[in-house]
Amino acid sequence: MxxxxxxxxxxxxxxxxxxxxxxxxxxxxxxxxxxxxxxxxxxxxxxxxxxxxxxxxxxxxxxxxxxxxxxxxxxxxxxxxxxxxxxxxxxxxxxxxxxxxxxxxxxxxxxxxxxxxxxxxxxxxxxxxxxxxxxxxxxxxxxxxxxxxxxxxxxxxxxxxxxxxxxxxxxxxxVRPRARPGHGPADHAAEPHIDAAGKGRGEEKPAEKPRPGPTYRTLLRARPMALLILAQALFAIVGFTQIEATVPLLMHDRMAVTLGWVSAVVAANSFALIALQPLLRRRLERLPETVSLAAGPVLWTGAFGCGLGAALAGEAAPAAVRYGLLLAFAVIFAAGELMYSSAFYPLLLRWSGEEAVGRASALASLAWNLGTASGPPIGLFVVANASATGSWLALALGAAAAFTVAAALHSRTTDA
Missing domain, CATH: 1.20.1250.20 (MFS general substrate transporter like domains)
Structure with a gap:
């Protein structure tokens, strides 16, 4: 690290x-x-x-x-x-x-x-x-x-x-592979096999070549994996890119928040990530990964709701109320980020299997790139054409859309 x-x-x-x-x-x-x-x-x-x-x-x-x-x-x-x-x-x-x-x-x-x-x-x-x-x-x-x-x-x-x-x-x-429980450092396929006469015949029959893992198409044909990759793209579009690109502009241009306070809100998000991780660690480990993944956009919806509350309060509201809501946005959003980061990649690894984890990681990377490329233009378009309250509401609706995909993923795996 x-x-x-x-x-x-x-x-x-x-x-x-x-x-x-x-x-x-x-x-x-x-x-x-x-x-x-x-x-x-x-x-x-x-x-x-x-x-x-x-x-x-x-x-x-x-x-x-x-x-x-x-x-x-x-x-x-x-x-x-x-x-x-x-x-x-x-x-x-x-x-x-x-x-x-x-x-x-x-x-x-x-x-x-x-x-x-x-x-x-x-x-x-x-x-x-x-x-x-x-x-x-x-x-x-x-x-x-x-x-x-x-x-x-x-x-x-x-x-x-x-x-x-x-x-x-x-x-x-x-980095080198760890010894798996129940396995020695040598590959089990290379161990000698003993026939009925007690003779080793491991040297007579070479180990079979490993079969190639699933292809990209095979991975995406599995509905849970396809939904997980779609969720990755949506999380980037409606969540991560919005706090990086859209929210600072929204606060500054539409809510007349000073650059100092914009920096403070962004910094609060970063510090909250560090502070919340040890506090939430055990709770996250007890939650099923699909539940944790779905909880991320739920928290983001609540975070954007705090921003909406700050916009509705307006400049006439006491500073403690207005900026308190914006700081609450930063902290709640960080909790949603931790929900995502603790669940997405373990699910990806489990559903792809070790023989296809590289391909699955590549798909996740491509989905992330798609999200980070399209998220900022979408968010900036919203800010340019909507009021502060309308922009926060649009961000909350986007997070709710991501939740529907994550919820469908949870439902799919629960039914299976």
Whole structure:
């Protein structure tokens, strides 16, 4: 987790500035910036599809290390970038890095922790990732504040981001399969079999080659898996992207909330993730995973309801009421995030089986990318065309739509 925190911190150093850096500071224009993100998206899509089967056939830690190496190279390439070609090459490397890494992450965690610790491990991973990005953004802001040449400072930040991925590569390569209960370190298929005469015949009959795991199509034909992947996309669209992109704009532009309070609400969400995890850990472990997954959007609906209450209260309301409701939004939303992170990937691992976890992780990554690409434009469109109360209501309805899918998933598995 320490290596993941360092890598996420590196991402946070550059995360908010890439489009500005390419288009304005490097003077390459908006087309070059758009080309970077298009190249990154295309490479991520291709790498995820290729990385899933690779992780299933071989070892996920090698695929994850390949992803980390591609991220390191991609971000480092932006440091000396001065041409469109180098910018596009960086986008391809970064996209491939994310595609390979997220196609392997579930398998890596499965190798690193026992089954009883999966839910906590995935919840902690979510917290560490967000905390790292937040700390990196703060560090970048301090580094750029008053910098004589912002482009020069950003070049160093991109180089630091590339270097921050190196420990993650080393740690990922160091992950090795744990001995499963009841199994020794050797593969059972390689053990000698004893015939009726007491003679070993293990050397006479070579072990059968493992059959290939389920294909992407096979996985999606299973209704629970298809619903789970759909839920992943919806959770990204109506939840995670909205708190990152839409809610800050909604508070500032539609509710006249100062930038200081916008930052405070975002920070409260990050701190709540850290504070709530140990408090909710045992409760989360007792809840069935499908119930926990469905509880996430329920909590988000309540969180958006708090925002709606703050909007209805208006600027005339006492500050304690208005800002208290916004802080309540941040905390309740964080609880919903923990519900999701503790349930989604354990369900993905269980339903895919270890022989197809790479492909299932790739599908989850593609669904997430679809959600993060489409969520912000949808949210910003809502804010631009609706009032503050209408925007909060639309966000709550979106979370309710995600709940219907998660509830259908729970119902489907309960009936089965």
């Amino acid at each position: 320490g290596a993941l925190l360092l890598s996420s911190l590196g991402n946070g150093l550059c995360f908010p500035f890439t489009s500005i850096y390419i288009s304005q500071l490097l003077g390459l224009g908006g087309r070059a910036a758009g080309g970077y993100f298009i190249a990154m998206a295309a490479a991520s899509f291709a790498a995820a599809l290729a990385g899933g089967p690779l992780a299933d056939r071989g070892s996920p830690h090698r695929v994850g290390a390949l992803g980390g190496a591609a991220l390191a190279v991609g971000y480092a390439l932006l440091a000396p970038a001065g041409s469109v070609a180098l910018v596009l090459a960086s986008g391809v490397c970064v996209g491939a890095g994310f595609g390979f890494f997220y196609a392997s992450i579930v398998g890596i965690v499965d190798l690193a922790v026992p089954e009883s610790g999966r839910r906590s491990a995935f919840a902690i991973r979510h917290i560490v990732n967000n905390a790292g990005i937040g700390l990196g953004s703060v560090a970048a802001g301090l580094a750029l504040h008053g910098a004589a040449t912002p482009v020069g400072a950003l070049r160093w930040l991109y180089l630091a981001n590339g270097l921050a991925a190196l420990p993650l590569i080393a740690v990922t390569l160091g």
